[in-house]
Amino acid sequence: MSYAIDDAQRLTAEVQEEYGRRYGGDGDISPIDVHQFDPPGGHFVMAYVDDVPAAMGGWRRGGPAGESDAEIKRMFVRPAFARRGLARAVLAKLERTAGAAGITRLVLETGTAQPEAIALYTSSGYGEIAKFGFYADYDDSVHLGKVLTAGDPVGSPT
Numbered sequence: 001m002s003y004a005i006d007d008a009q010r011l012t013a014e015v016q017e018e019y020g021r022r023y024g025g026d027g028d029i030s031p032i033d034v035h036q037f038d039p040p041g042g043h044f045v046m047a048y049v050d051d052v053p054a055a056m057g058g059w060r061r062g063g064p065a066g067e068s069d070a071e072i073k074r075m076f077v078r079p080a081f082a083r084r085g086l087a088r089a090v091l092a093k094l095e096r097t098a099g100a101a102g103i104t105r106l107v108l109e110t111g112t113a114q115p116e117a118i119a120l121y122t123s124s125g126y127g128e129i130a131k132f133g134f135y136a137d138y139d140d141s142v143h144l145g146k147v148l149t150a151g152d153p154v155g156s157p158t
Helices: 006-023 086-100 115-123
Strands: 042-049 052-061 069-077 105-111 141-147
Touching: 006 042, 006 052, 006 069, 042 086, 052 086, 069 086, 086 105, 086 115, 105 115, 115 141
Parallel strands: 069 105
Antiparallel strands: 042 052, 052 069, 105 141
């Protein structure tokens, strides 16, 4: 799926509003090109409930260790669809597709004002890593990573 589709852009606008509410300002100001999520350099997932866009997430190749890393971006579940397992399903799909693409570690940045995101990632095996990237100098930034073990199934099929 392409991050450039209207549904993804609509959910991106919603998550940006939420980031603005939680952190102030205009939301996530790190530069993102919609094509960074196109294969083979990335992957993007949309989850639908009764044909309504409910959740999304993607990875783009590159990170602190170079091309063997991929960074998770644009993880979001609309509030009306929260607590249904959609974030875990999207994350599992991202882990599977990254592993299949030869990525050995997924990394991400989230913030202290997103305790539910931190809980999702830490309960899914992500641990603290050295700060990196656009938000490395932000005090409210949390940097996490997870090594993907070749051959290990991750999550349930979606």
